[in-house]
Amino acid sequence: MNEPQPVIDVKGVSKWFGSVVAVNDVSLQVYPGITGLLGPNGAGKSTILHMITGKAACSAGEVTILGQTSRGNPELYRNIGVMSEHEAVYSFQTGRQFIEFTAVMQGLNPIAGPVDRAIGLVGMADAQNRKLGTYSRGMRQRMRLAAALVHDPQVLVLDEPLNGTDPRQRLDFHDTMTRLADEGRTILISSHILEEVESLAATILLMVSGKLAAAGDFRAIRAKLDEQAYKVRVVTGSPRKMAAALAGNDDVDSVSIDADGELTVLSRNVGELQRSIPRLAQEQGIRLMRVEPMDDSLESIFNYVVDR
Amino acid sequence: MSSIFWLSIHQLTGRWRIALILLLAALPVGLALIVHFAAKGEADFNENFTNVLLDGLLVAGILPIVTMALATSSFGNELEDKTLGYLTMMPVARWRIILPKVLASLIICGPVLLTGGIVATLLGFDGEARPALAVAAALAAGLLTYAAIFTWAGLVTTRALPFALVYVLLWEGVISSFINGVDYLSVRGYTLAIMSGLDKSSFPALEDRVIDFPVAVAGAAIVTVVFLLLGVRRLRRMDVP
Numbered sequence: 001m002n003e004p005q006p007v008i009d010v011k012g013v014s015k016w017f018g019s020v021v022a023v024n025d026v027s028l029q030v031y032p033g034i035t036g037l038l039g040p041n042g043a044g045k046s047t048i049l050h051m052i053t054g055k056a057a058c059s060a061g062e063v064t065i066l067g068q069t070s071r072g073n074p075e076l077y078r079n080i081g082v083m084s085e086h087e088a089v090y091s092f093q094t095g096r097q098f099i100e101f102t103a104v105m106q107g108l109n110p111i112a113g114p115v116d117r118a119i120g121l122v123g124m125a126d127a128q129n130r131k132l133g134t135y136s137r138g139m140r141q142r143m144r145l146a147a148a149l150v151h152d153p154q155v156l157v158l159d160e161p162l163n164g165t166d167p168r169q170r171l172d173f174h175d176t177m178t179r180l181a182d183e184g185r186t187i188l189i190s191s192h193i194l195e196e197v198e199s200l201a202a203t204i205l206l207m208v209s210g211k212l213a214a215a216g217d218f219r220a221i222r223a224k225l226d227e228q229a230y231k232v233r234v235v236t237g238s239p240r241k242m243a244a245a246l247a248g249n250d251d252v253d254s255v256s257i258d259a260d261g262e263l264t265v266l267s268r269n270v271g272e273l274q275r276s277i278p279r280l281a282q283e284q285g286i287r288l289m290r291v292e293p294m295d296d297s298l299e300s301i302f303n304y305v306v307d308r
Numbered sequence: 309m310s311s312i313f314w315l316s317i318h319q320l321t322g323r324w325r326i327a328l329i330l331l332l333a334a335l336p337v338g339l340a341l342i343v344h345f346a347a348k349g350e351a352d353f354n355e356n357f358t359n360v361l362l363d364g365l366l367v368a369g370i371l372p373i374v375t376m377a378l379a380t381s382s383f384g385n386e387l388e389d390k391t392l393g394y395l396t397m398m399p400v401a402r403w404r405i406i407l408p409k410v411l412a413s414l415i416i417c418g419p420v421l422l423t424g425g426i427v428a429t430l431l432g433f434d435g436e437a438r439p440a441l442a443v444a445a446a447l448a449a450g451l452l453t454y455a456a457i458f459t460w461a462g463l464v465t466t467r468a469l470p471f472a473l474v475y476v477l478l479w480e481g482v483i484s485s486f487i488n489g490v491d492y493l494s495v496r497g498y499t500l501a502i503m504s505g506l507d508k509s510s511f512p513a514l515e516d517r518v519i520d521f522p523v524a525v526a527g528a529a530i531v532t533v534v535f536l537l538l539g540v541r542r543l544r545r546m547d548v549p
């Protein structure tokens with residue numbers, strides 16, 4: 001059987017600005033469905049998305065979308081919807097005018113139907129006649145998403161699309177993306193927040209320091225990541241009593257108390273630990289003031305992946 | 309193309325820009341009114357009117373400054389606020405982005421500048437139509453050429469305005485006045501030569517110091533086309549922020 005062809009194919013791509021290497025020899029493939037491009041700020045996500053969408057030239061390597069080179073190929077944009085990380089909009093236009101402008105530029109005719117559909121998809125029908133300059137950040141993001149969707153593209157490239165959105169909008173975004181992916185589209189979403197992509201993308205691409213640190217099935221990568229011990233900070237009214245209680249817990253590898261009386265708990269089963277801590281505190285009559293992961297950031301996860 | 313044209317018109321018609329254009333375009337009219345009543349009939353009136361008001365003020369000063377203020381902003385503003393990505397992510401040829409941007413600059417400052425030039429010339433030449441039309445045609449040619457140059461400059465650097473100002477003051481203002489041969493590469497030189505070529509009898513003060521009319525027309529056309537093509541090339545090759 002023939003191997004499925006990647007919709008987005010990045011081959012040995014690098015990008016440098018003078019002596020600074022922003023992206024270093026990255027090769028990746030994106031197939032239909034939702035793929036998450038994850039990485040901490042400064043990892044090179046936006047730079048590689050710029051090269052994928054043809055906004056920036058590759059210093060080395062090549063990018064193709066749907067088998068065509070994306071750089072210097074404006075016709076390809078009929079099949080691609082792009083939402084950049086910059087939140088700039090034409091503030092003097094109303095939301096609807098912005099989408100109509102995009103529809104006209106995409107060569108749609110008539111435009112009313114697609115414009116209504118795109119605005120409806122992002123739930124902005126009520127605010128469509130307000131000036132973009134009066135929108136909240138989340139509303140602007142949604143209208144920018146509508147602009148990326150108005151021509152019903154086969155491929156969507158969205159750079160940090162959830163910036164500034166509230167939990168309700170995130171749920172709606174989740175539903176919309178899932179529906180579009182189910183219809184056979186290819187969606188590449190970048191984010192620096194793991195949880196944003198966790199429930200959305202089955203496949204992830206992890207970038208760190210301009211390199212692709214890992215790629216593949218999200219759960220498989222997550223399972224490997226789960227093998228490492230995480231640090232959790234616990235602040236209580238009775239640190240020694242809490243430390244003693246935690247020391248006897250199976251999910252805890254070690255507990256230490258610093259000079260300020262804050263506990264640092266090392267665990268390989270953070271999910272279970274988060275449930276155990278409130279229970280233990282209640283049982284011991286200890287006042288729990290704060291529980292927070294100390295290194296559940298992408299940076300630490302990526303460092304782990306890279307160091308393995 | 310019309311969508312980008314109207315978008316650009318909206319972007320470029322900020323209050324301060326329109327006020328600046330109106331003020332500068334009214335300047336030669338005001339001065340022409342003053343000299344019309346104060347110096348009319350003096351022996352060297354025509355020479356002074358041509359050299360000081362039409363060349364020194366209108367062609368060497370107001371024409372490039374007004375065009376520069378608009379044309380450098382047509383892409384400069386989009387680069388600065390990072391909205392250029394919207395246009396470059398559209399399935400349209402790059403020349404279809406450049407051309408409406410240049411046209412928008414022309415449409416905004418053209419009528420005002422040309423009206424100022426025509427009215428000032430009519431005042432200086434006792435209402436004669438021919439010199440006024442020659443001035444209008446020359447200004448239109450200069451406007452188009454400058455618009456192409458400054459639109460390209462706005463794409464090349466985010467500091468287009470200061471660079472353009474230095475170019476206008478040094479190259480068009482000083483160097484082209486004192487060094488022979490520079491007129492062949494000067495928009496001011498083309499503009500004055502077209503003005504003189506269309507009405508030699510009204511502008512005798514220019515006759516000895518301008519390049520040939522056909523050379524000026526060809527020069528203005530070539531510079532315009534070259535800078536439009538450079539703009540298209542730049543838009544194709546640049547990394548869009």
